[in-house]
Each structure stands twice: as structure tokens, then as C-alpha cells.
Amino acid sequence: MAISTDIPQNHHFDRHAAAIIGILSEGDPLDPFTPEQVAAYLHRSESWLTVARSKGYGPRFVKFGPHMVMYLRGDLVAYLRSRVKHRKTVQRKR
DSSP, rough: OOOOSSSOSSGGGGHHHHHHHHHHHHTTTEEOOOOOHHHHHHHHOOOHHHHHHHOOOSSSOEEESOOOOOEEEEHHHHHHHHHHHHHHHHHHHO
């Protein structure tokens, strides 16, 4: 079975995911974040988030209409935790 090249196996922020979790885990899991805020935390561009949403490999998001996208704190923390686990699994396979 071939691995899809559309979904990156590693992300630039994977090595920093644990530190970002430490920052984001303080607060209500339902706190909303704009794409601009999430991009700043992940050290990625807003356009990267747009592509990740369309291809299905970014953090879970909520749409509040055709042009308003938000990310919930709890979903961001869960996504980053999955990236930490993914990084550990990839390192073990090497």
C-alpha cells in the first residue's frame, strides 16, 4: 500500500509540540482561537492552515459560516498530543 504524498508525515512544529502543549493547556478547552493565532503558535502561515484544512491533516476546526473558521483550545492540544506520539513512533522506526 503506497503512502499518500499529500499528507506530510512530519511537520516543522512536531519537535516543539510538547512545549506548545504546555502553553496552550492552561485555560478552558472551549476557548476559540483564530487562524492567525494558531498559525503563530505553530510557527506556520495561515495559508498552511488553509491547505491543512482542505487536505485533512491539520488541527480540527469549526466553521461559523462560509468565511469564519475557529479552532478550539482542546482540539489544538489534542492535535499536538497526536503529533508528539507520531514523532515518537517515527523515531522508534529509524
